Amino acid sequence: MSARRLLLVNGPNLNLLGTREPDVYGHQTLDDVVALVSATAAESGHEVRAVQSNHEGVLIDAIHDARHDCAAIVINPGGLTHTSVVLRDALAGVALPFAEVHVSDVHAREEFRHFSYLSDLATVVVVGEGVAGYARAVRELVAALPA
Numbered sequence: 001m002s003a004r005r006l007l008l009v010n011g012p013n014l015n016l017l018g019t020r021e022p023d024v025y026g027h028q029t030l031d032d033v034v035a036l037v038s039a040t041a042a043e044s045g046h047e048v049r050a051v052q053s054n055h056e057g058v059l060i061d062a063i064h065d066a067r068h069d070c071a072a073i074v075i076n077p078g079g080l081t082h083t084s085v086v087l088r089d090a091l092a093g094v095a096l097p098f099a100e101v102h103v104s105d106v107h108a109r110e111e112f113r114h115f116s117y118l119s120d121l122a123t124v125v126v127v128g129e130g131v132a133g134y135a136r137a138v139r140e141l142v143a144a145l146p147a
């Protein structure tokens, strides 16, 4: 396993960042997210493999593959946060440390967004800091990794 690679996972609808509900999610795009995460990870000598999918099984396969060559995972599961036992099971199954990121402040939105199937397993949770929250998630996650 490489200790120097992070998997960045973005779930359903996050391919639309930049045009999707900009009042909620802002104007930065998924490409901006990947560039920010890559630059932040590079500060600590980590490279990034990025996956975005609107299909739960694709995300689960990517998480399974990460156990072979990644040190940790940064994930914004999108709406699957609030619904997906199988995503939780995948993260628990690979047992890699992970950071859960939400661009919007899910706790200030509809009640169905308040619950996360992942948060109690996460090493780091960053909510409501916009796209910049991905950078804080990377830094805090890397700081928590074994030397």
Ligand SMILES: O=C1C[C@@](O)(C(=O)O)C[C@@H](O)[C@@H]1O
Binding pocket: 012, 013, 014, 076, 077, 078, 079, 080, 081, 101, 102, 103, 104, 105, 106, 113
């Ligand atoms: O798709 C998303 C994006 C989100 O994860 C966020 O980044 O704020 C919040 C989720 O509730 C929502 O379904």
